Amino acid sequence: MERYDQLYRLYGEFDTATLRDYRRFVDILPPMDSRVALDHWDEANRELETREDAIGEAFPTAGETLADVAAHATREQAFTALDLFTKYGREVKVLVLDVDETLRSAGNTDNEIPRETLHLLTEFHESGTPIVVCTGQTLENVKGFAIQGMGNEMVHSGELSIVYEAGTGVFTPGHGPDTKQLLYEDLDSEIRSVFDRVRSRVLTEAPDAVRRNCHLQGNEFNVTLKPNFETGSDRAREVIDEALVHELDLLGGAIAEELDIETAEPGTWTRSYYAGRDPEIRDVLEAGGGTVDEGGTDVPGEVREVLERIDVAYYEADAAEIGSLELNKVVGVEAAFDVLGVEDPFAVMMGDSKSDLRVMEWLAETGTGIAAAPEHASTDVLEHVRSTDELVFDRGNAAEMLRTVYALNRLAALEG
Template sequence: MEQYDKLYELYDRHDADALRALQDLVDLFPLVESSVALDRWKEINEELTERKAEIEVAFPEFGETFADLATRAREEQAFMGLDLYNKYHRAVNVFVLDVDETLRSTGSTDNEIPGDTLNLLTEFYDEGVPIVICTGQTLENVKGFAIQGLGSKIVHSGNVSIVYETGTGVFTPGHGADTKQLLYENLDDEIQAVFDDVRSRVISEAPERLRRGCHLQGNEFNVTMKPNFDTGSAAAIEIIDEALVYELDLLSDALSALDRVEGDVKRVSEWTRTYYADQDREIHSVLEQAGELPDISPTDVPAEMRDILDRIDIGYYEGDAAEVGSLELSKVVGVEKAFEVLSIDDPFAVVMGDSKSDLRVMRWVHENESGIAAAPEHASQSVLDFVESTDELVFDEGRAGDILRTVYALNRFADEM
């Protein structure tokens, strides 16, 4: 209880808001060739140093830790960090971060990662904490904003890895032959043939409405249809719902061509739709509303057919994307490979994300006692249910930095204890 009592005293007797403001100015002060600006920065830094010294004197036992906390974490974040330390007794030693609608949000941050979030990530990087960016985006897109936000030096330092296209590949600059690993090349010929079939026809055979309303994301392996409308808009939701049904039909056609699948195209289509509707309540809802849900039971899907479908993922993201992917190439597989390349043998990760593909990583680290999960308030309901049932690390839209500040507090307590 002494830790909690002293923490109450810190935030009760010292103006932590002012310290955080000073720290933010020091961190984010623009680099300009001006003696006046430089003098002002020095004044701010000196004031910050003096205020931190006052805290160190007031709390001789926890002084340096408390001074750092006051400059980075709000009171509730500091207490949550202490709670997490007392629960896990470990510091976070790697970040696993989704990007779209997690680090950045089209709703509140103009689709850019906020400056304070990037600054905090840089702070953790300077402390030696690796960063794994884990996204459904293409590698080139991720590399672009990562270099723009974190800087080329950090991205190419050997301590940053990019798991892209939901785990089809891993890019870890600075690791020689292990720098780029195309995990989809490890899939067997049968599965690769299915994806080749779907990819070759997805645009050419699409109805005109889908060709006008969607585009194909430039993936290396996954087949992802994206809307030509604002993400989440009514028009985007409508066209992606249609794209989902269309992709299920394409997949059914490709599966019916396999030698070991017995059944005509219509029957295979019924099995495919029924299988994925049973797996995902959102897919079930889309098919039901479109009048495309077969009137058969999931138990009617033959074992041989189920064996193949168990390896293929249908990703539905309302108003954002409809995707055919491989369950053998999930984000979990990609993160495992990234940890291997980064030589993280005993991970304790913070996994931040908003979608069902992120949820798989969250569950994986939880089941292996290898980390904690955080999600934005607008995440998929299944993600929110999981996060709230574990450590309740839910943050406001565009405020991923709040979780980073909580983790900063956790790590400070771990260093102290």
Template structure:
């Protein structure tokens, strides 16, 4: 209660909003070649320090409280206090999805905002490792990460990139473990299935479907995306049809990879297995007139064992995909944390999709962290986040969650 009262007094007695505005200006002031502008920046910096000095002299933990007031709103600070009361730990690594998490096509013009990037550098300077966890290729994510955070930070040895949803992990500055190709651990049967599906997915698609979708992903993550605005009715229609097509294609490939079974039964087995595994998939299959006539228990054990290793994911009006369950974000994150020598993780996981949900669930089940998501995340993700710590933030405003985590760490230092 003493901590609560002190923080309450901090926001009652100090002009915290002005303090934050000054801090943001000093932190984010663009590089300019103007004496007048630089003088203005210096005046703001001097005023910021003067206001912080007042807080430093008013509280026993004044240095910490001055930083808290300059970095976070009252609500953000008390959220951080609640988290610290619940877990009693600081965040010792960030695990961050990129698209629609750190940046948003609908709110930030698909750029990571400057305040978010600056907060990431603040965590870096505080010694908190950063794991970028994305479905994108390594080349893409390295490019915008270096552009946003700088080459020196990315190659500092405390930044890791889990790319292509767990296919590989790239951690610069770690010698032989700098690049880990996790797909090399897959056996031949799984490789054959994905090779077969990828080779057939577009060439053998019905003409109307092939003209309405495009292919994303990698060798072990095959994703159909709509050639329409995500969330629109045409996108919903084509992704529903695409899901049925992928499920059937996968069934044929799995049956062909298992000796002694009838390949013609593969589609029915696949529909039965994945309908039983995911109610959303079952609903789409039923709506498309493709509901299975058999039960998951009717699938031969050898076929079911291979299905057990392959995921089918559905995102309404957004994507239909299959991926290897052995090449996933949780396994990639664990590999990254191992290289970064985070032996007792308590991470902040931020993401919006079902692949991010698996990382969140791992962190929850292992008592290894907390989860946050933007308000437009998938329903499953939002349900998990609301059931744990209710850390939901506005679209494009990842900085608000990073500020909460930053204050959590400041409180833990006291």
């Protein structure tokens, strides 16, 4: 109970809100090329040090750490951090972070990672905590914004890994021959051939509305159609719904060709199979007037064996994607941990989608981490997060969760 008593006293006796304001000003708004700005920054920095010193003197054995916790975390965040340490008895050794709608949000941060979030990631990096960026984006896209936001030095430090295209590849600069791992090359020729067939036809054989209003994301392996309209808009929803149906039918045809099966409507196999496994896909098909056998009883056994290895993902008004179930974010994260040398990992996974949920569930099943999600995450993600540690943060405010993790690690250090 000693640590809880210390936190009660810390947040009860000291003006920690003002302390955090000074810390945020000093960290996020560094000195600029202006005498007036420099004077304000120096004054704020001196006041920050004075307030931290006062806390240090009040807690002789743990003052420096508690001052740092109070300067970063609110009372609620600090107590959440202590509860997590009491439950797990471990610090977070690695950050696993989704990008879109987690670190940044189209709705709240104009698709930019906020400066406060970037600064906190820098603090974790400087403390020696590896970072795994885990995204469905292409490598070039995520590498570009990572360098722009986090800086070339951090990205090429050897302590940051990028799991891209939801696990088809892993990029970890600074690790020689292990820098880029093409995980999809380990798949057998049958699966790779099916994907090649789908990719080569996904636009050329698409309905006119899909061909004109969608684009094929520049993936190395996954087949992802994205709308040419604003994500989340009605027009994006309409065209992605049609793109999903097109991809399902195309996938059925590609499998039939690969297995040399003659059938007039191979799309009925994929429609019934995936409708029975994903309620969102079923709803899209039914809304379009399609009828499906949700049990998939009409799917031939040899076709089913292939489908059991392929994932079809629907992201409402955002994307329709075909990927490999053998290549997902869990596989990518495991590969990233390996190349980073993360032994006995205890991670925090922050994400919002079905692909992130797989990592969250894996961490929970193996006892190797915790999960956090923004308030607008998918229903399944929120159910998992709320049923474990209830680590839900405001949309566009990943810094809120990162501050909790920072406090957890600082408090864990006191016990080390």
